[in-house]
Amino acid sequence: xxxxxxxxxxxxxxxxxxxxxxxxxxxxxxxxxxxxxxxxxxxxxxxxxxxxxxxxxxxxxxxxxxxxxxxxxxxxxxxxxxxxxxxxxxxxxxxxxxxxxxxxxxxxxxxxxxxxxxxxxxxxxxxxxxxxxxxxxxxxxxxxxxxxxxxxxxxxxxxxxxxxxxxxxxxxxxxxxxxxxxxxxxxxxxxxxxxxxxxxxxxxxxxxxxxxxxxxxxxxxxxxxxxxxxxxxxxxxxxxxxxxxxxxxxxxxxxxxxx
Amino acid sequence: xxxxxxxxxxxxxxxxxxxxxxxxxxxxxxxxxxxxxxxxxxxxxxxxxxxxxxxxxxxxxxxxxxxxxxxxxxxxxxxxxxxxxxxxxxxxxxxxxxxxxxxxxxxxxxxxxxxxxxxxxxxxxxxxxxxxxxxxxxxxxxxxxxxxxxxxxxxxxxxxxxxxxxxxxxxxxxxxxxxxxxxxxxxxxxxxxxxxxxxxxxxxxxxxxxxxxxxxxxxxxxxxxxxxxxxxxx
Numbered sequence: 001x002x003x004x005x006x007x008x009x010x011x012x013x014x015x016x017x018x019x020x021x022x023x024x025x026x027x028x029x030x031x032x033x034x035x036x037x038x039x040x041x042x043x044x045x046x047x048x049x050x051x052x053x054x055x056x057x058x059x060x061x062x063x064x065x066x067x068x069x070x071x072x073x074x075x076x077x078x079x080x081x082x083x084x085x086x087x088x089x090x091x092x093x094x095x096x097x098x099x100x101x102x103x104x105x106x107x108x109x110x111x112x113x114x115x116x117x118x119x120x121x122x123x124x125x126x127x128x129x130x131x132x133x134x135x136x137x138x139x140x141x142x143x144x145x146x147x148x149x150x151x152x153x154x155x156x157x158x159x160x161x162x163x164x165x166x167x168x169x170x171x172x173x174x175x176x177x178x179x180x181x182x183x184x185x186x187x188x189x190x191x192x193x194x195x196x197x198x199x200x201x202x203x204x205x206x207x208x209x210x211x212x213x214x215x216x217x218x219x220x221x222x223x224x225x226x227x228x229x230x231x232x233x234x235x236x237x238x239x240x241x242x243x244x245x246x247x248x249x250x251x252x253x254x255x256x257x258x259x
Numbered sequence: 260x261x262x263x264x265x266x267x268x269x270x271x272x273x274x275x276x277x278x279x280x281x282x283x284x285x286x287x288x289x290x291x292x293x294x295x296x297x298x299x300x301x302x303x304x305x306x307x308x309x310x311x312x313x314x315x316x317x318x319x320x321x322x323x324x325x326x327x328x329x330x331x332x333x334x335x336x337x338x339x340x341x342x343x344x345x346x347x348x349x350x351x352x353x354x355x356x357x358x359x360x361x362x363x364x365x366x367x368x369x370x371x372x373x374x375x376x377x378x379x380x381x382x383x384x385x386x387x388x389x390x391x392x393x394x395x396x397x398x399x400x401x402x403x404x405x406x407x408x409x410x411x412x413x414x415x416x417x418x419x420x421x422x423x424x425x426x427x428x429x430x431x432x433x434x435x436x437x438x439x440x441x442x443x444x445x446x447x448x449x450x451x452x453x454x455x456x457x458x459x460x461x462x463x464x465x466x467x468x469x470x471x472x473x474x475x476x477x478x479x480x481x482x483x484x485x486x487x488x489x490x491x492x493x
Contacts, residue, residue, distance in 0.1 A: 061320045094310045094440045098457060101438075105454070109464045214320035228331075231324060234460035237476075238335050249463065249473075 032233035043245040051136035061214040110250035134192040149178035264295040266448040270434040272303040274355035281443035281459035287478035300362035305431040310440035360418040375404035
């Protein structure tokens with residue numbers, strides 16, 4: 001499979017577009033991802049999942065603002081876990097409260113079984129997702145056809161059953177639930193801490209950043225003229241419109257009997 | 260027996276282009292859905308200060324994204340948005356205090372004109388890149404909306420009274436009490452509790468929560484079918 005982005009694009013050019021969905025195992029990021037997965041066999045698209053690291057994107061985005069204010073090229077170490085930054089919106093309780101309510105509505109509307117973790121702040125800020133995202137990157141390299149399933153299982157742990165996703169046995173459980181054998185899961189887990197995987201995650205995250213991402217999910221649609229960048233789960237109908245595809249709501253007809 | 264219309268409050272500020280989108284979408288539906296749409300002119304800097312939130316335009320990447328987003332959305336929603344040339348000055352220096360006080364006065368004295376005057380102010384700032392801070396600008400919008408010169412002048416005078424200033428503060432506080440951290444904020448009064456929705460991109464979800472038929476962003480009434488009587492589960 002070609003590795004450079006230019007080659008990937010020309011490889012998929014006969015299709016109407018190539019969609020890259022950059023995502024992490026975080027909050028409502030499950031929603032656009034779930035919706036795009038539902039449409040990937042209905043619309044004429046090639047959906048490419050790109051596991052990325054949200055904390056780094058938020059940090060970089062905040063740092064850009066900080067640098068513009070104070071000048072110079074100060075670098076702050078990217079956090080190894082959790083999300084924090086000068087303007088981390090999770091620090092703002094009111095947004096957090098809103099998010100809890102909104103996610104309940106969205107879960108029902110999109111038919112995704114979201115349950116807010118009891119210790120939301122702890123899960124998002126203290127615990128984070130670095131190990132999980134490294135693991136998904138490892139899956140992406142070795143078993144790309146399994147990426148969708150393992151991602152879904154990790155989401156189900158954190159965002160439906162309020163279970164841990166940071167410890168090795170948690171990640172292994174998700175992998176096995178997705179269909180990996182214990183042996184495969186352990187091998188992928190071991191690979192997660194190699195430089196190859198860490199670099200690949202950094203590379204995906206930097207790619208998102210280069211597209212102008214300030215958060216995730218970020219969807220990049222490779223249109224005829226130039227890439228079109230969309231943030232969050234609220235632009236999929238717009239995306240359908242730009243692709244000339246039909247939007248059938250968050251649960252398209254083809255799936256209605258199956259959910 | 261007809262159901263009572265659901266009360267929907269839209270808290271908005273003409274400084275916010277996304278408020279314009281939410282406003283137009285709800286106006287399209289107010290005669291189709293069984294809702295009682297109540298427009299609530301508010302003051303966005305008050306909400307941002309109270310919640311500790313920051314305008315997206317101040318985060319460089321969010322600002323850039325917003326420019327691009329609005330170009331897509333204006334076509335998608337068919338609302339004639341054009342970014343002001345000196346965007347940051349318009350948003351951060353000029354602001355909308357006088358305009359929102361004027362709209363508050365309109366809401367108190369001539370509520371039936373609130374929709375038209377709000378729209379004319381949006382057309383000025385967010386479509387023709389015209390001023391909305393000077394008295395003559397506000398009067399021009401009011402007259403274009405259908406108010407006479409005398410009515411417009413009288414409302415403008417009332418705008419600077421304590422009564423109107425306090426009413427604007429009160430409406431802004433009400434939004435904050437609902438948990439608003441930005442605008443537009445829509446509050447849907449459901450049977451058991453209010454449902455608060457931020458942003459202009461949740462209409463389809465709103466329709467779902469209210470068990471109403473969504474006819475798309477352009478509200479295509481030729482697609483109208485009997486409205487479902489299913490009660491929402493929220």
